[in-house]
Each structure stands twice: as structure tokens, then as C-alpha cells.
Amino acid sequence: MELHTLKREHPNKKARLVGRGGTRGKTSGRGGKGQTARAGNKRRPEMRDIIKKIPKLRGYRFHSASIKATPVNVGALNIFKAGEVVNPKSLFEKNLIRNVGGKLPVVKILGTGEITVKVSIENCIISKAAKEKVEKAGGSVVSK
DSSP: OOGGGOOOSSOOOOOOOTTSOGGGOTTTTSOOOGGGGSTTOOOSOHHHHHHHHSOOOOSTTOOTTOOOOEEEEGGGGGGSOTTOEEOHHHHHHTTSSOOBTTBOOOEEEEOOSOOOSOOEEOSOEEOHHHHHHHHHTTOEEOOO
């Protein structure tokens, strides 16, 4: 052991210097002034604002921006003639559905109402109740 290697057992504690970086980050607890405190200083990207506005649920297989199927009740299909094919294109032509974002939407046929016409359903999601009613009326369902 030599004199220059000696160390104190309890060294003096230094007063913390504020506003010089360290663990407190950017302004070190001193706030912000100047340009960043003024109105109109919007630096965050617009896309982030859009994402913040989307409703967010949590959990397995959740997609916040998932495309919902456009519902069509089975009772509305009576405007078709017997033997006609019901698909998103024919539903659009009969004004039962609208384009979504310039494209034909995914269609789900629900079981509300009664169907009396024999039709063939293609490229549509269909509920159990609706499928039973279509098949009872003599129609057919080609699964997607």
C-alpha cells in the first residue's frame, strides 16, 4: 500500500448539478421554454395522431383496422329472380351494398327475414340461420 492508493471509507457526497444531462433527460426537470412552448409547434407526425385515434383493444388475434363484412339480410334477396346467382357484384348492381374504398366489400348474409326465391349464393359469408332459410327455399350456397 502506498500513499497515492489510499481511499476514504466514506467519500464526501457531491451536490447534484441540475440541467446537465444525466438520468433526468433533456431538460433535467427544468421544463421547456422558447420555441417548444409556443403555439403551432407541432412536431409529431400526423400518422401517429391517426394511430392514436383508432380504438385499441388488446388480446390474441386482435386487429384494430380489420375490415368488417357488410351485412345483407336474407329477406332482401327476394328482389332476385329464381335461379340467379347472388354474389358481391350482383348485390352491388341491385344497390343492396355500396363500394368501400372503391372496391367491392366482403359480404355477410344474415338470417333476418324470409326468402321465397330459389337463388345460388357465391363468394359471401353466410350465417347458419340464413343458410338454412336459403336451402329451405330450394337455393344453394357455395362456400367461400
